[in-house]
Amino acid sequence: MTDFKYENVWRPALLTSVAIPFVGLVVMFFAISTNTTWTTLTDVLRRATIGWLFATGSSVQQDGVTIGVIPIGFVAMWGMATYMFAHWAVRNDDVDFRAFGAVVAGFSALIAATLSIIVSNDDVAVPVFRAAFQAFLVPGISAAFAASHRAERTWLSLPERFRPAAEGAAATLMLFFSLSTVILVVLLATSLDESAHLWATLHPEGTGLGLALLLILAVPTAAFWVSAVLLGVPVNLGGSSYVSLAVTDVEIMPAFPIFTAIPNPGPHAHWVFFLTFIPILCGAFGGFVFRRLTHQNIPWKRCLQHSAGLGAAAGLVAGILIWTSTGGLGTGRLQSVGPPVFLTGVIAVVVFTLGAVLGASITHYRLTREPQRF
Template sequence: MTASSAGSRAPRSLAGDLPGWASGLVTGAIAAAVSLLVVVAPTLAALATAPADGTDTDWGAGILAAMRIWLLGLGVPAATSLGTYSLVPLGLTLLILGILVATAQRFLLRSWDAVGLAIVAFTTLAGFVASFAWRDADDPSALIVRAVLGALLVSAPGIFAGRVRAYGLTIDAIDLVPPSVRTGVRSALSGLALVVVLAAGAGAVGAIRGAATMAETVTALDAGAVGSTVLAIAQLAYVPTLVIWMMAWVSGVGFGVGDGSVYAPAAIETGALPEVPLLAALPQSSGGLLVWTPVVLVAMGAAVRIVMRRRIRTWREDLVALGASAVVTLLVAAGTMRLAAGAVGSGRLAEVGPPVWAAAGAISGLLLAGHVLVGGVAAGLAGWRHRGDAPSEPVDLPQPAVGSSTP
């Protein structure tokens, strides 16, 4: 074994020297500490470079604010004097999830006990951080429960995925699921993936068009080099949230950023917005050809149905696959939309984001319409090709005469 390969195996060897239960506790603790440090470091950097006002820097307040931001990434709302902030920075959530996957892949042993203890360690530390960060809140117990539940929902798939990446996994129970149901689930996830790509593209177009406004906003804030960097990192945390908003936009339902505001392909009604550069990427145009944007989702559903056609053999399997696809799409889209809805203060910004069930229903219905369209056309073509296929009448051939040699 070479020195480089030995060095790359060192963390795994370190975990191998621990018993299974200890590797689980270490994995959960490292994931929590690293993900929290990722938030604490830029927060303290911004605090250190803030203009001095003659008073001592309150480092404790900076660490407390970083803890609350980290908990917001786990779905714990932050109540401040300016209002309640419950809009989850999904970029931070995905970062925590990635740290969990990488840590579990590197340090966790094969034992399933270690997996469970890693989840317990992470959720316990999240609850401890919440009890410290929100010890002065009106109802700290509710926030602690939210922190534990959010940490459980994030750590369970992250640590499980890390364990699978390290050791692989074979689940025989999947074979018990009917093939048509599995086809429907694949269709649903494929369609949603295409919708995410379309939404990200639409958001990128909005960001390019609003680049000048973003630059002007950053200049007006005059946050300095470090402050601007921290501001950019904070905005990146909300880029996935903006992509989900654009998913609601391409479905035709749209979303709102404050009471009375609507961002949809058919109409735009805006109001006063906070000085946040990322908001310059919101759609600025409506009407015209944009009203046909939801038709693209129908085309995506049709494309997925064409790709999946070889997995469907009978019309009964087709109905089961359609039903499974519609249900999975609706539930996953609704859960995604719920993550992108919340509050960013008080007043008219007490509720921002898409209408959850309306947007999810539109996405599911449009994709399902594409499936049905292709299935109906295929059934019509099959019937047209076989419309002349009728059993032929037997033909009476003349019988040869007796004694004739003609066959």
């Protein structure tokens, strides 16, 4: 077993914690200075800092309005960049991934909290706690995984007997959100003419690089809305507008191309009902993956326990991810959008657990009865 040295943690952790926000602020500074009107250097620096804090998951409060939806596309890029840089930073050090992740999380939270205090005033405020919490969570987890993988440890040194269940939970989530994204892409493709017309209206000169970037990074949030609908939960689009598997009831939406994916108002076709089987089939797939990765002679009771655990874990993670797509998008009726958080999480846990138990049970039966044919 590798003898990790805790004193080696500080240098790469501090480097990771400082480098990623610095690069992000530089990119945001360039984007804002070239695409907006500003008066002083202090003004553009403040805007860039607020933009960076919002892009990394913090909410922004202005004139009594809170924009709280987490831009999960930006957050995913942030986590990926942190992972890659941390993986490079520990290349010459034997570090304990737990200590490394904790130190990166602490430094990142301190930096985010300090920046939020500096840029907040009576006009625009960035809540300190949320900025610090997001900066604690995302870089900390990304850095811990990077150090763990650098040390050739999978699943953060999770005990061997639980790794098949972890693989099954990951398979469930990957399949579920991949199918949600495919459905979103199909909806966007069917409304391509409307999207093109809207794009031409917003940018008649043919440019719009910033809008294109925002559209791409908004796809994960929209995909999470599709995921909630697949779980049978209505997604609130502000005011009395909502989308569910049964019906769409919407008012006039803001001029943003991704909103063209919203189905036409009115009841949906009867075949849409079959989409409700997607979550339970994804859970069953996770159960299948789990059982195929375990020893052939595991007891039936252990198979049920671990499959139920992986389904519940996948449902909990799905609920947390879908929660990031809720909050405020602007003023008026857009102050609260997204699916109900608690209901979404409960349904995800129940459905994925049932699916995982079903998939693992069928696979267990086939493996024990006909191992040579399965």
